[in-house]
Amino acid sequence: MTGTILSTNGLIKRFGGLLATDNVSLEIATGELHAIIGPNGAGKTTLIRQLSGEMRPTAGSVMLDGQDITAAPMHRRSHMGLARSYQITSIFPDMTARENVALAVQAHDGHSFRFWAPAADDARLAGPALAALDQVGLGARADIPASALSHGEHRQLEIAMALATRPRLLLLDEPMAGMGPDESARMVALLKTLKRSLTIVLIEHDMDAVFQLADRLTVLVYGRAIATGTPEAIRVNREVRQAYLGDGHGG
Amino acid sequence: MAIKPTPTVAVATIVLAGFALLPVYAVLAGDSFVLSLGTRILVMALAAASLNLILGYGGMVSFGHAAYLGVGGYVVGIMAYHGVTSAWVQWPVAILLSAAVALFIGALSLRTRGLYFIMITLAFAQMIYYVGVGLYDYGGDDGLTLNARSDFGGFPSLDDRPQFYYLCFILLVAALYLMKRLVGSRFGQVIRGAKSNDPRMHAIGFPTMRYRLTAFVIAGAVCGLAGVLLANQADFVSPATMHWTRSGDLIVMVVLGGMGSLMGPVYGALTVLALEESLSSLTHYWKIIFGPFLVLVVLFGKGGIAGLIARWERRK
Numbered sequence: 111m112t113g114t115i116l117s118t119n120g121l122i123k124r125f126g127g128l129l130a131t132d133n134v135s136l137e138i139a140t141g142e143l144h145a146i147i148g149p150n151g152a153g154k155t156t157l158i159r160q161l162s163g164e165m166r167p168t169a170g171s172v173m174l175d176g177q178d179i180t181a182a183p184m185h186r187r188s189h190m191g192l193a194r195s196y197q198i199t200s201i202f203p204d205m206t207a208r209e210n211v212a213l214a215v216q217a218h219d220g221h222s223f224r225f226w227a228p229a230a231d232d233a234r235l236a237g238p239a240l241a242a243l244d245q246v247g248l249g250a251r252a253d254i255p256a257s258a259l260s261h262g263e264h265r266q267l268e269i270a271m272a273l274a275t276r277p278r279l280l281l282l283d284e285p286m287a288g289m290g291p292d293e294s295a296r297m298v299a300l301l302k303t304l305k306r307s308l309t310i311v312l313i314e315h316d317m318d319a320v321f322q323l324a325d326r327l328t329v330l331v332y333g334r335a336i337a338t339g340t341p342e343a344i345r346v347n348r349e350v351r352q353a354y355l356g357d358g359h360g361g
Numbered sequence: 362m363a364i365k366p367t368p369t370v371a372v373a374t375i376v377l378a379g380f381a382l383l384p385v386y387a388v389l390a391g392d393s394f395v396l397s398l399g400t401r402i403l404v405m406a407l408a409a410a411s412l413n414l415i416l417g418y419g420g421m422v423s424f425g426h427a428a429y430l431g432v433g434g435y436v437v438g439i440m441a442y443h444g445v446t447s448a449w450v451q452w453p454v455a456i457l458l459s460a461a462v463a464l465f466i467g468a469l470s471l472r473t474r475g476l477y478f479i480m481i482t483l484a485f486a487q488m489i490y491y492v493g494v495g496l497y498d499y500g501g502d503d504g505l506t507l508n509a510r511s512d513f514g515g516f517p518s519l520d521d522r523p524q525f526y527y528l529c530f531i532l533l534v535a536a537l538y539l540m541k542r543l544v545g546s547r548f549g550q551v552i553r554g555a556k557s558n559d560p561r562m563h564a565i566g567f568p569t570m571r572y573r574l575t576a577f578v579i580a581g582a583v584c585g586l587a588g589v590l591l592a593n594q595a596d597f598v599s600p601a602t603m604h605w606t607r608s609g610d611l612i613v614m615v616v617l618g619g620m621g622s623l624m625g626p627v628y629g630a631l632t633v634l635a636l637e638e639s640l641s642s643l644t645h646y647w648k649i650i651f652g653p654f655l656v657l658v659v660l661f662g663k664g665g666i667a668g669l670i671a672r673w674e675r676r677k
């Protein structure tokens with residue numbers, strides 16, 4: 111069944127005099143991979159923050175499954191099936207990779223007022239955690255402290271934590287930023303697998319990856335969504351070419 | 362899981378065995394002073410262990426933890442004043458009241474972070490301190506002398522020094538075991554995660570506030586129990602018990618012993634009280650010696666005493 115899983119209506123975010131989100135109305139169709147592109151400072155991360163609940167919009171609304179979630183806190187949205195990864199790695203550095211992901215599993219396995227049984231020996235946590243680590247290619251690094259992982263591995267860990275919450279909608283903020291070509295290729299392959307079972311909103315600067323993966327794209331410039339369409343339509347859109355694609359890829 | 366004989370385990374075993382055997386030494390040497398010092402160390406270790414749960418594992422820098430020492434102590438003192446000396450009544454009331462006070466303070470302060478949290482917990486503790494000063498019927502500023510120690514109806518008798526000592530020892534070991542289970546449990550993982558990266562915890566689906574508040578209440582309740590023991594040990598409770606400098610002492614014990622390590626608070630309480638005892642008999646200005654010592658440990662001994670032991674372990 112198709113339909114709209116997530117939409118925004120007249121979303122506005124002001125930082126003082128700056129309009130970081132300028133009247134954005136988006137519809138993310140269930141099952142699609144929807145890329146959001148735009149130059150640095152266009153307001154892509156700010157948009158993700160409002161979708162995930164980290165930041166409240168100045169005006170406008172966010173709907174998930176037709177329900178208004180504009181005021182819903184992050185943890186509630188997580189339980190509604192929304193997960194995100196961060197542009198700037200946000201993990202638990204003093205825990206191992208496995209513990210990082212196990213926490214995400216635990217968040218979705220009932221309440222945590224369990225004071226006695228050791229979490230470390232809990233197969234209900236370790237099983238899904240290792241599965242998620244395997245899925246992103248970090249299975250062999252499960253017992254390494256997260257702080258000791260490489261930059262590329264941090265990006266993978268971010269995805270594993272998001273996947274471990276078993277989301278229906280994944281918001282990815284530049285998951286390939288700073289990755290080498292091999293790591294990027296692996297991430298593209300992973301996203302190809304994931305898009306079969308998940309709706310994904312992907313912010314990415316790597317245009318080859320974006321045009322390979324996306325079903326639809328939205329172009330954001332100065333906070334405004336200037337175009338939405340299939341990769342073919344966006345490629346030939348005059349306004350987009352002038353505003354963005356023409357002068358190379360953003361940083 | 363089998364326990365490996367690492368230095369961390371060895372030192373912990375030696376220290377705890379030393380505490381277990383101290384009464385034997387005291388009896389053989391006819392030294393009863395060492396037993397009352399030992400009791401005080403055990404009680405302060407219990408209070409520091411409760412602070413370690415929220416400070417060391419949960420990253421909540423409460424600068425008002427001594428308030429619960431006072432709440433627990435005053436419950437014992439005031440009930441004894443009115444002729445209620447049964448421990449079976451006094452102790453549950455003291456623990457529950459401490460938990461309730463912690464629930465109140467935590468609910469109002471845990472929404473803030475960093476310096477604000479430190480200031481708010483300090484402010485609440487000062488409020489409770491002044492409540493104590495205002496208890497004119499119970500000695501006000503001068504404090505309240507216990508007309509009798511808590512009574513278990515025979516055994517254990519708090520009037521018997523070794524029995525009292527062993528009761529404190531057993532309660533401390535039980536509390537340490539409780540902490541060990543707590544921090545390793547799912548609950549403990551949430552507390553640790555909230556210390557490490559709270560926004561990320563929310564993003565993966567944890568409403569962390571309720572877990573942090575629960576930890577705060579547990580810490581308050583355990584510290585209230587320490588207050589009960591402290592009042593009984595001193596036969597006295599006064600507002601000075603909950604002065605902000607006492608809260609500072611507890612933080613020093615936790616930081617010096619090693620934040621977020623199980624035995625850290627024990628090492629911290631042992632070191633602080635032993636140094637206080639030996640240096641203050643040498644000179645009035647013992648804090649001038651102790652201050653720099655503390656700064657050195659914090660600067661160079663990351664992880665406190667327990668951290669030093671762990672590093673020695675890794676080097677081998």
Ligand SMILES: Nc1ncnc2c1ncn2[C@@H]1O[C@H](COP(=O)(O)OP(=O)(O)O)[C@@H](O)[C@H]1O
Pocket residue numbers: 125128130148149150151152153154155156157
């Ligand atoms: N918390 C904030 N306070 C003030 N300005 C901000 C804040 N976050 C982002 N901005 C500004 O909003 C604009 C959009 O930023 P961002 O969403 O990070 O862009 P992008 O992710 O597309 O590079 C930028 O000009 C940035 O400086």
Ligand SMILES: [Mg+2]
Pocket residue numbers: 154155156197
């Ligand atoms: Mg960004």
